[in-house]
Amino acid sequence: MLILLVMLGLYYYGAAPTFDMTQLAAQRASYSMSFQRICWIALFIGFAIKIPAFPFHTWLPDAHVEAPTAISVILAGVLLKMGTYGILRVNYAILPAASHELAWIFLGVIGTINIVYGAMVAMAQTDYKKLVAYSSISHMGYVMLGMASFTAAGINGAVLQMFNHGTITAMLFILVGVIYDRAHHREINGFGGLAQQMPVYAGITGFAFFAALGLPGLSAFISEVLVLIGAWRPHPVMTILGAGTAILTAAYLLWCFQRIYLGPPNDRYRILPDLSLREGFTLVPLAIIVAILGWYPQAVLGLLQTSLNHLNHTVIAAVPGQTLALH
Secondary structure (H helix, E strand, O other): OOOHHHHHHHHHHOOOOOOHHHHHOHHHHHOHHHHHHHHHHHHHHHHHOOOOOOOOOOOHHEEEEEEEHHHHHHHHHOOHHHHHHHHHHHHHHHHHHHHHHHHHHHHHHHHHHHHHHHHHHHHHOHHHHHHHHOOOHHHHHHHHHHHHOOOOOHHHHHHHHHHHHHHHOOOOHHHHHHHHHOOOOHHHHHHOHHHHHHHHHHHHHHHHHHOOOOOOOOOEEEEEEHHHHHHOOHHHHHHHHHHHHHHHHHHHHHHHHHHHOOOOOOOOOOOOOOOOOOHHHHHHHHHHHHHHHHHHHHHHHHHHHHHHHHHHHHHHOOOOOOOOOOO
């Protein structure tokens, strides 16, 4: 509703009534700063619910728990990114002066809260799917922090993180669905020793966990490092908090892996079948993408950087006296 109201406001407030986004961006000089601020905040709230950003995040874990595996994969792999995409495509392109003024608190501060809070709450979860859901909230915080940096490294890293998060989190939700189909529950402490019964499944899960925690050589490492490099100069405190949370991320993922897959096997699950061909067919392509982008991120960055650097230039140039931070 907030996004709709802003679209109507832009239609009637501009120099020429239009819904054409390129024309709305071209006539941005006709928008007063007070109008830009109101529109920016309203759009942000609408898109933040979709991301989801703190404190609008509470719907996501419940939605994932209730949703079947396929819907969780679509939701985490694709739909969450529409929030951050919308901010880049609408807030940044049409309201650049307000973006430069407000992004540090609405994207930088709240994104940092997402990173730290999401990781801490993930560590407290006993439901496997809720742990992955809160992990998703934490990793989307890196996207927000990179977008708030207004540097080429930060904004390119943010959009690359959107792509990487989609592939890695899709793997994690598929893996949760695999074990739920067999055991019919998701209680982390109810398993144990599954690596002995399901070695292929445990191996792919370990790969996905290492990717999610940002292991060098896998795709998330590149995007998160770019975000942190880009955010360091404008937001050093946020960058330190974001980098330090990597320890928490490793802690909750490795602790989860230990409780489910290592240790003595649970007698209730001694006959669980390993990964099927159909399940492997859904997981292996995602794993290949994660591995390739860990060594050759330019495959995605090469498609992004020209348009993103131009968008970054547009936002910075909207504020007189600002120097461009394109390197």
